Amino acid sequence: MGRFIYRRLIHGLIVIMGVTIIVFVVTRMVGDPVQVMLPLESTLEQRAAFEKKLGLDRPIHIQFVDFMANIVRLDFGESLWQKRPAMDIVFEKLPMTILLTAVGIGFACVVAIPMGIIAALRPGGVVDRITVFVSLLGLSVPQFWLGLLFIVLFAVQFKILPTSGAATPAHIIMPALTMGLPTLARLVMLVRSSMIDELNQQYVKTSFAKGLPFVRVVGIHALRNAGLPIMTLVGWEVIRSLAGYSVVVETVFAWPGIGLTAIQAIERDDLILIQAIVFTAAVCVVVINIFMDFVYKLIDPRLKLT
Amino acid sequence: MSASRNVPLLEVRDLVVNFYTRGGVVQASRGVSFQVDYGQTLGIVGESGSGKSVAVQAVMGLISTPGRIEGGDILFQGRSLLDQAGKKFVREVRGKDISMIFQDPMTSLNPVFTIGTQITEVLRHHMGMTRDQARRRAMDLLGLVDINAPEKRLKQYPYEMSGGMRQRVMIAMALACEPQLIIADEPTTALDVTIQAQILELLTDLQQRLQVSVILITHDLGVVAQLCHRVAVMYAGRIVEVGDADQVFASPVHPYTKGLIRATPRLDVVTERMVSIDGVPPDLISPPRGCAFSPRCDQAKKDCLRAQALTPLGDDRHVSCWCAIKGDTR
Numbered sequence: 227m228g229r230f231i232y233r234r235l236i237h238g239l240i241v242i243m244g245v246t247i248i249v250f251v252v253t254r255m256v257g258d259p260v261q262v263m264l265p266l267e268s269t270l271e272q273r274a275a276f277e278k279k280l281g282l283d284r285p286i287h288i289q290f291v292d293f294m295a296n297i298v299r300l301d302f303g304e305s306l307w308q309k310r311p312a313m314d315i316v317f318e319k320l321p322m323t324i325l326l327t328a329v330g331i332g333f334a335c336v337v338a339i340p341m342g343i344i345a346a347l348r349p350g351g352v353v354d355r356i357t358v359f360v361s362l363l364g365l366s367v368p369q370f371w372l373g374l375l376f377i378v379l380f381a382v383q384f385k386i387l388p389t390s391g392a393a394t395p396a397h398i399i400m401p402a403l404t405m406g407l408p409t410l411a412r413l414v415m416l417v418r419s420s421m422i423d424e425l426n427q428q429y430v431k432t433s434f435a436k437g438l439p440f441v442r443v444v445g446i447h448a449l450r451n452a453g454l455p456i457m458t459l460v461g462w463e464v465i466r467s468l469a470g471y472s473v474v475v476e477t478v479f480a481w482p483g484i485g486l487t488a489i490q491a492i493e494r495d496d497l498i499l500i501q502a503i504v505f506t507a508a509v510c511v512v513v514i515n516i517f518m519d520f521v522y523k524l525i526d527p528r529l530k531l532t
Numbered sequence: 533m534s535a536s537r538n539v540p541l542l543e544v545r546d547l548v549v550n551f552y553t554r555g556g557v558v559q560a561s562r563g564v565s566f567q568v569d570y571g572q573t574l575g576i577v578g579e580s581g582s583g584k585s586v587a588v589q590a591v592m593g594l595i596s597t598p599g600r601i602e603g604g605d606i607l608f609q610g611r612s613l614l615d616q617a618g619k620k621f622v623r624e625v626r627g628k629d630i631s632m633i634f635q636d637p638m639t640s641l642n643p644v645f646t647i648g649t650q651i652t653e654v655l656r657h658h659m660g661m662t663r664d665q666a667r668r669r670a671m672d673l674l675g676l677v678d679i680n681a682p683e684k685r686l687k688q689y690p691y692e693m694s695g696g697m698r699q700r701v702m703i704a705m706a707l708a709c710e711p712q713l714i715i716a717d718e719p720t721t722a723l724d725v726t727i728q729a730q731i732l733e734l735l736t737d738l739q740q741r742l743q744v745s746v747i748l749i750t751h752d753l754g755v756v757a758q759l760c761h762r763v764a765v766m767y768a769g770r771i772v773e774v775g776d777a778d779q780v781f782a783s784p785v786h787p788y789t790k791g792l793i794r795a796t797p798r799l800d801v802v803t804e805r806m807v808s809i810d811g812v813p814p815d816l817i818s819p820p821r822g823c824a825f826s827p828r829c830d831q832a833k834k835d836c837l838r839a840q841a842l843t844p845l846g847d848d849r850h851v852s853c854w855c856a857i858k859g860d861t862r
């Protein structure tokens with residue numbers, strides 16, 4: 227167990243280092259950051275001063291060592307746009323995205339798992355066909371379009387939900403739905419197919435022969451076996467959302483999360499903030515991956531923690 | 533301990549089970565009748581696909597879509613498992629008074645739960661035991677099936693055990709609630725030969741010690757001759773001959789039974805050659821009219837195209853064959 231944690235952490239660190247180096251290279255060496263960040267009409271003196279402020283006048287290897295040292299202290303420098311530490315902004319926005327992701331994907335799980343199970347109980351039955359149809363529909367609708375549809379429907383037409391921002395708890399409903407529905411569609415198909423597979427296994431027959439209640443056989447014996455692929459997809463959906471896909475939903479609903487912030491930082495050429503966001507996303511991905519490995523082991527004892 | 537002893541422990545009457553598949557209706561049981569008495573072992577033999585598993589799965593209430601029980605009755609201690617009240621009764625009985633051991637121990641246990649969980653859940657469900665009581669009983673059960681270090685074994689997962697060990701666990705699980713009837717569907721087919729012998733020995737020993745009734749499905753006539761009091765021979769969804777095992781083996785009546793016995797290599801007799809039964813088992817979607825064995829039977833005649841019920845032949849032997857009834861088979 228200790229060895230497992232150790233190895234996973236090392237792997238994680240390597241991934242984060244890699245991402246950091248790529249960020250460094252892309253922002254320093256591809257094009258001129260000063261050119262990008264300062265307005266066109268700025269004077270040579272202004273440029274020189276700015277270069278000095280960011281330390282861009284020093285040799286590249288010194289810059290790199292500095293850059294890494296700062297990252298260890300989670301110090302990316304001040305956001306050019308908001309004039310405050312970039313990491314402060316990240317820490318302010320990231321929880322909003324985590325909240326949105328949790329509610330959206332949580333909703334998807336709560337609906338998709340029972341729905342997939344019920345569909346799997348009678349493949350080809352009425353519930354199954356409806357489930358497959360709805361999920362195919364969900365898969366083929368683009369997310370931004372879904373978001374706009376919700377706005378037209380619930381905000382404009384029925385006037386029951388607020389359109390944008392995050393002022394009240396009601397504000398999360400539409401963005402979370404928009405975020406959750408494609409996930410729900412993918413998840414329900416997977417739950418359905420995994421459960422159909424599991425319900426045909428011999429151990430299910432054994433469990434019934436033991437006289438165990440239906441709910442226990444399906445909901446505990448079979449579901450735990452189907453848990454591995456299900457958790458893999460859920461983990462992937464969470465990673466996807468935290469690593470940038472939330473941007474669509476956050477933009478449509480002006481949800482003040484990390485995705486929206488990333489777009490704004492890009493629009494304003496705020497390289498400092500972009501670096502901080504990319505770095506954070508990488509850390510999120512690594513952390514979730516490690517967490518998922520633990521969950522796998524909990525679900526399936528055959529997987530060795532190595 | 534139970535209802536009056538003049539009704540058999542289990543009686544299956546004219547059981548009809550059909551599977552509604554895309555290719556057509558598979559008539560897996562076409563009027564199966566047999567009975568098992570207290571403390572007795574019934575062997576069921578017959579070629580692959582003859583409907584042995586389906587018949588016993590019907591007893592366990594394990595027939596599910598696309599299969600349907602469409603006729604006959606199953607009586608356990610005189611009470612129907614199929615009528616309205618039986619639906620509830622079967623839930624009480626299954627896993628408690630009747631338990632089942634399956635063919636492949638590698639897939640019969642749930643891979644993601646410990647042996648302990650899988651044994652104790654039966655005890656907790658049927659006997660209402662506490663976690664602790666169930667654990668202690670589970671250890672006793674593992675001892676009963678000759679598994680040592682039960683404490684350690686309870687914490688293990690199926691993948692940590694050999695096939696023979698897993699089948700012992702299955703047997704322990706089947707014994708958990710002191711059943712009256714254990715159904716073993718080819719319990720040794722998937723195991724190594726040496727392990728097969730051990731498992732069969734264990735089963736016989738337990739059967740005698742606990743005086744439990746057993747239905748043993750097997751392809752091995754030698755095993756039936758050795759272990760079973762009675763034997764039922766199945767062909768194409770029907771029982772074609774049933775009776776005292778010794779008598780059936782000594783003087784088989786039905787041509788199919790004769791064929792099966794002739795096709796079994798014997799260690800004690802030097803046979804010139806292995807004789808297999810010519811032809812293939814019939815398609816159960818459209819089985820032959822009358823006697824299903826007629827296309828392969830060398831004694832077939834016109835009469836054989838008419839249906840023939842299982843007819844008593846003295847003692848407790850029942851045979852469904854036209855020749856047998858006219859007594860001109862020998």
Ligand SMILES: Nc1ncnc2c1ncn2[C@@H]1O[C@H](COP(=O)(O)OP(=O)(O)OP(=O)(O)O)[C@@H](O)[C@H]1O
Nearest residue numbers: 551553558560579580581582583584585586587816
């Ligand atoms: N779930 C099912 N769907 C469709 N047909 C089935 C199903 N289960 C059994 N059958 C059919 O019922 C018939 C009897 O099958 P069964 O499994 O009882 O044979 P068996 O005598 O146990 O054979 P074996 O010795 O190979 O175990 C076969 O023709 C089989 O194809």
Ligand code: SF4
Nearest residue numbers: 823826829836853854
């Ligand atoms: S009924 Fe006729 S065909 Fe069938 S086994 Fe007897 S003799 Fe053969």
Ligand SMILES: [Mg+2]
Nearest residue numbers: 584585586717
């Ligand atoms: Mg079988």
